[in-house]
Amino acid sequence: MRNVKVLVVGSTAVRRSIKRKLELVTEDARVVAEAPNSRAAVMLTRRYAPHLVFLADDLADEDPAVVVESIRRATPGRVEVILVPAHALDGVPEGVPVMPRSQYTQRAMLAAMTRVIARVSA
DSSP states (O other), X not given: OOOEEEEEESOHHHHHHHHHHHHXXXXXXXXXXXXXXXXXXXXXXXXXXXXXXXXXXXXXXXXXXXXXXXXXXXXXXOOEEEEEOGGGSTTXXXXXXXXXXXXXXXXXXXXXXXXXXXXXXX
């Protein structure tokens, strides 16, 4: 099916990790664009009108809350924005005191995908 359009925002390593995890939790999504920073994310949101945006919190150029609001204003439809902690992804040094990284990310993605698939399919 691949009905759900996804935008992935973050550093190259973070985007790669999010895409890998997304492939593990669903076949109903396709990444329509990737953005390395918040400015590109807003521009690509206007262009592709994604249903779901995974936004890594490692963006140094702007406050994530401001980016989320800008993304939501940039699309005519309803977009779900999931803020993904960069420390919850692969490639981060061990010893970070958080729940297992891949479990956290996969559960957050699965929950988001379930909500968005239901909305897009309706």
